[in-house]
Amino acid sequence: MKRCAPAVLRNYNYKKGIWSTGVPDHIRKLLRDKSTSPLCSQDERNLVSYFMARGSVPLKSVGSGLTKKATTSITSNSATTTFERQYLIKYLYRHQAYGNVIKIAQKFLYTTIGSQRLLKQDASLPELKKFLLSLLILQRGIQLDQAISDIIQRFLLTQKTMVIDLINSIFSRMVIMNMHEEAVYKWVKWMKLVNGHCEFTNYMENKIVLRNFLSFMRQSNVRPDYLSYLKAIQLTQGPAIASQFATTLLFLLTYIRKFSSAEAVWNYKCEHNLPIVSSDLTCILKTYCHMQKFNLVSSTYWKYPDAQHDQNQFDYLLVAHSRLHNWDALQQQFNALFGIGKLPSIQHYGILMYTMARIGELDSVNKLYTQL
Structure with missing residues (x-):
């Protein structure tokens, strides 16, 4: 499986990066700021305007490469390097400039191939995560759905683990923001896009998919309304997905020994004539035994x-x-x-x-x- 980002760029250290010699001193001075406080509007505007006016270093094609002279020319003049892009997105996010994180990401993380606008293959996990979190923080739900769809389309076959990690990161942040119902709704929708279904009945085989959701279910300060989630999903995503998710819920609830909630989910499936699969029957028999019914x-x-x-x-x-x-x-x-x-x-x-x-x-x- 490919790395989601070059190892040398992971810490985004200003001094260790390769900066274009043409970057003005006042821009460099801004980028050296290690604080987390919001930028003044003028500095933020100057910084973003400067990079938005530049292009980006073209990706190397398979079997070809840039000559040393061409690379020097690019990094010396008007092209934004991969390091600069990664550092800039991290910098803007740290300074809470979420709108401009989105603006920079949409310009520099995408490329046009034929008539398609696709994410670049070198888009890294930290960049994509900050892009998605910025969309979430600014409550741009439609754009968030589109960005997740773009990520799935581009990276599902080569970096599925990264895709699932991004989805779970956004889900967990939504839980922190007390957006519980929407978080569950999005998680089901996105996991269905990734896996073709949302029915998981073996935790060890699907640990990477389920661990964040299971953590949410175990939180003592959260009282999930599972029946409300199921009703919303059945209404908007259809009975097939609702049935699959109910099976997942029933399995996880018995897994963490929350038998009363498991019985409620079982009753929901029965009352709404949703298909009963083998895992459902096993879980409810286990539930009845533990509840002494x-x-x-x-x-x-x-x-x-x-x-x-x-x-x-x-x-x-x-x-x-x-x-x-x-x-x-x-x-x-x-x-x-x-x-x-x-x-x-x-x-x-x-x-x-x-x-x-x-x-x-x-x-x-x-x-x-x-x-x-």
Whole structure:
């Protein structure tokens, strides 16, 4: 995977960078300012006007390169180098000049290829992040959506991790800004663009996608209104995406043991006739067991035959039958394990033996033990 920025430019040190010899002294003096306070309007205007009047160093084509003489000519006169562009965007963002961050980014981070206006391949993660954050801070939602779409179009195939990192960064900043509903709405929309869906049911396989969202769900000072989010997404993005996101929510809520919220999301899917997938059924059976609603486990399981594709579902059925002291159902369920192509696990034996011991079936316990 390609680097998202040349390593030598990561710290944007003024003295270590390659500056055009034609940059005026008063501009250089401004750029040496290491404070974070806003610039005076005149200084900001002079700085931005100077760079907006310049071009940029053309990107090197594959199999070709600029001669030393040409490079010297470019960096000595009117072209803005990659380092200057990166330093300038960082500088303006640090001084809270968000409008001009957007202005500079739109001029220098994009290039025209044929009739298409595309992001440059050398656009770095820090530059893109400050561009997106500036759009967010100034509440330019339509432009933010377009910029994310541009990033996905340009970098998805070569730098997918960077794209996901940018989306999660914007999501987390929106959460900090108490834009919870909009943050969730955007996250679902953008992750669907990146992955083609928004259904994630394995945290370890999708950790890079889910970690920021899971952190949001775990925050003690935040009370997410999951049903409100689902309603908004179903209304604007359609029932298919709402169903996928509900599956993700149901999985994550059981993952962090917030079973009451998980039950509410399950009820939402059922009430709105959204498709029930295997992960949904497993999660609600787990939820019912932890909430000690054992009487709902079996009936719920048998109601959704098309979602009975997870062997873990049998664990919760056995637990429910054992807690309800339903010996006949427990025995039938245990025997049914042989119908899915695998022998019962030691865990299944343990559940059954424990239950039989509690009701005094010691001979049966001994027989089962000899089979292990």
